[in-house]
Structures are given as C-alpha cells and as structure tokens.
Amino acid sequence: MNDYLLEVRHLTKHYGKVAALEDVSFGVPRGSVYGLIGPNGAGKTTALRILAGVLEPDGGEIVIGGRTVDGDKRYWAGKIGFMPDFFGVYPDLTTYEYLDFFGRAYGIPYEERTKAIDDLLELAELGHKKHEFVQHLSRGMQQRLCLARALIHDPDILLLDEPASGLDPRARVEFRQLVKRLQVRGKTILISSHILMELSEICDQVAILEKGHLVAAGDIDSIGKRVTQVRRLEIKPLGDPSKLADAVSGEPKVLDVKVSDGVVQVEFSGSEKEAAALLRSLVRQGFDIISFGGAESDLEEVYLSLTKGETQ
Ligand SMILES: Nc1ncnc2c1ncn2[C@@H]1O[C@H](COP(=O)(O)OP(=O)(O)OP(=O)(O)O)[C@@H](O)[C@H]1O
Numbered sequence: 001m002n003d004y005l006l007e008v009r010h011l012t013k014h015y016g017k018v019a020a021l022e023d024v025s026f027g028v029p030r031g032s033v034y035g036l037i038g039p040n041g042a043g044k045t046t047a048l049r050i051l052a053g054v055l056e057p058d059g060g061e062i063v064i065g066g067r068t069v070d071g072d073k074r075y076w077a078g079k080i081g082f083m084p085d086f087f088g089v090y091p092d093l094t095t096y097e098y099l100d101f102f103g104r105a106y107g108i109p110y111e112e113r114t115k116a117i118d119d120l121l122e123l124a125e126l127g128h129k130k131h132e133f134v135q136h137l138s139r140g141m142q143q144r145l146c147l148a149r150a151l152i153h154d155p156d157i158l159l160l161d162e163p164a165s166g167l168d169p170r171a172r173v174e175f176r177q178l179v180k181r182l183q184v185r186g187k188t189i190l191i192s193s194h195i196l197m198e199l200s201e202i203c204d205q206v207a208i209l210e211k212g213h214l215v216a217a218g219d220i221d222s223i224g225k226r227v228t229q230v231r232r233l234e235i236k237p238l239g240d241p242s243k244l245a246d247a248v249s250g251e252p253k254v255l256d257v258k259v260s261d262g263v264v265q266v267e268f269s270g271s272e273k274e275a276a277a278l279l280r281s282l283v284r285q286g287f288d289i290i291s292f293g294g295a296e297s298d299l300e301e302v303y304l305s306l307t308k309g310e311t312q
C-alpha cells in the first residue's frame with residue numbers, strides 16, 4: 001500500500017492541438033516535498049491549475065487522501081492551497097488586510113482568522129511587516145506573503161508554481177527554508193520549477209515532465225541511476241595524462257576520453273565492478289594514479305538526458 005496524499009491518474013489536457021498533458025500519472029507521498037520539473041511549456045502550470053481545481057482536465061482523475069475529488073469541490077478546496085506563478089497581491093492593502101481579505105473569503109471566523117494570520121506572519125517572517133503596505137514589501141517578502149495566503153485555510157497540501165522565480169539568491173534560500181518549515185509542520189508540498197538544482201535540495205521525490213509527457217518519476221537518486229547508464233570517470237595520474245588517456249582508450253566499455261587540467265575524463269558504460277577492473281588494469285600497466293573517481297551524475301545531467309532540453 002502506498003501512502004499518497006495526492007495522486008494524479010491519467011491526467012490529460014489539450015489546448016486545441018497542443019497536448020499540455022498526456023496521460024500523466026504520479027503520486028505525492030504524505031508529508032513529502034515533491035518536485036514537478038520540466039522546461040518551459042512542459043505542462044507544469046497546467047497540471048498545478050488542474051490540481052488546484054481552477055482548470056478542468058479533459059480526462060483523468062485526482063485522488064486526495066484516497067478519495068476521487070471530482071464532484072466534491074468543497075472537500076477539494078479545503079485540502080489544497082495554491083500559489084500561482086503570478087503575483088496576486090493587492091498593493092493598496094497592508095499585509096494584515098491582505099491576509100484578512102482571503103481569510104474572510106474562506107469564511108474563517110474573526111477570532112480564528114486573526115490567530116491564523118499572526119501565526120502565518122510569524123512563519124513567513126513577516127511579523128514586523130504586519131501593517132506595511134504590500135507594495136512596500138520586497139519581492140521576496142511578497143512571495144512569502146503569497147505563500148501565507150495559500151495557507152490561510154490550513155490546507156494539507158500546498159501547490160507552489162515556480163515560487164522561486166524572480167527571487168535573488170538570498171530570497172531563494174529564505175524561501176526554501178520556509179518550505180522546509182512547512183514540511184516539518186506536516187504539510188505535503190508540490191512545487192514546480194525548471195531550475196533543477198533548486199529542487200534537488202528540498203525535494204524528496206520528483207516528476208519530470210516534457211511536452212506534456214511524464215518522462216520519469218521517483219526519488220532523484222534512482223532516476224539518476226536509471227537514466228545514466230553512462231557514467232563519467234575522472235582519473236588523475238602522476239605525470240603526463242596523455243599517455244594515460246591513450247591507455248584508457250583501449251580499455252573495455254570506454255566510450256570517450258578527454259584530457260582537461262591534468263585529469264583524464266572518461267565516458268564509461270561499465271558497472272562499478274568494471275570500473276574497478278579498469279583501475280586495476282591501469283595500475284598493472286605501470287601508471288601511478290593519484291585519484292580515480294566517478295563524477296557524480298547530477299540532476300542537471302539527468303534532466304538534460306531525459307528532456308534533451310527541449311521546450312514547447
Ligand atoms: N490557455 C492556453 N491556451 C493555449 N495553450 C496553452 C494555454 N496554456 C498553456 N498552453 C500551452 O500548453 C503547454 C503547457 O503549458 P504550461 O503553461 O502548462 O507549461 P509550463 O511547464 O508551466 O511552462 P513554463 O515553464 O513556461 O511556465 C504549452 O505548450 C503552452 O503553450
């Protein structure tokens with residue numbers, strides 16, 4: 001039995017001839033931070049808007065807490081908080097008024113509402129800006145305020161569409177920390193981005209979309225292992241690397257050899273055991289090897305090999 005709080009089954013959405021989503025299925029485990037990644041036009045916003053209940057899919061199912069939510073918009077809206085990829089802030093309101101407005105829209109009674117707002121302002125580190133006009137907040141603060149807004153009705157699931165776009169590095173770090181704090185509080189978070197390194201740090205699992213198709217899903221390590229049958233080895237010899245490069249070229253499972261900065265870089269299609277055999281063979285041939293290692297396949301490479309960097 002899985003413990004998915006949120007499940008997407010066979011989701012399909014076409015805009016005329018464009019397939020924004022084509023039979024996309026994935027599951028978001030309860031309490032996880034889940035990344036939805038893909039290049040521009042991959043279908044991330046479409047998927048999140050459907051999950052938020054603001055866009056009708058052509059087909060497929062959304063299951064929240066084991067329950068198909070189709071006809072039950074009320075249950076659905078109560079479970080989900082959505083932060084869209086555009087700024088929905090009202091510049092003439094203060095931070096407090098802004099959150100209060102949305103709290104009232106959800107029908108949250110006064111006392112509960114003011115308590116929730118104080119709690120959220122603290123969480124988003126905006127307590128000192130409670131009576132500041134929204135237009136006077138920094139971009140990072142406005143972004144955190146939008147997130148606070150998405151939490152006003154205390155949903156279990158948060159959908160964040162490219163929340164870090166337009167933020168400077170420091171604001172990105174602060175935003176990531178906020179996401180982590182929310183996870184600690186038990187929220188399940190689905191977050192989209194086309195910037196992978198950003199997600200690799202905070203996500204437990206990811207789904208990779210390209211042109212409306214799901215090309216991979218699962219934890220980052222296992223996706224990496226599955227797609228990178230070709231690994232990169234870096235071998236540093238004592239002395240002239242070109243001789244070593246020549247020797248390596250003749251070894252089994254070696255696809256390509258390059259020399260850069262005194263290091264021999266090898267594209268290698270063998271297993272770990274075969275990499276160990278390569279090292280043994282080189283030592284036997286009399287090379288003095290200072291270091292021998294696999295360059296970690298990072299998420300960026302995995303992503304590029306999966307999506308070929310294509311946009312739609
Ligand atoms: N309202 C619309 N009408 C027509 N086509 C649309 C509409 N919204 C999205 N599309 C198309 O659907 C595809 C998926 O778009 P979507 O916005 O979901 O992608 P995305 O992954 O969020 O991209 P981005 O990284 O640019 O935000 C794209 O080809 C886009 O042009």
Ligand SMILES: [Mg+2]
Nearest residue numbers: 044045046085
């Ligand atoms: Mg988008």
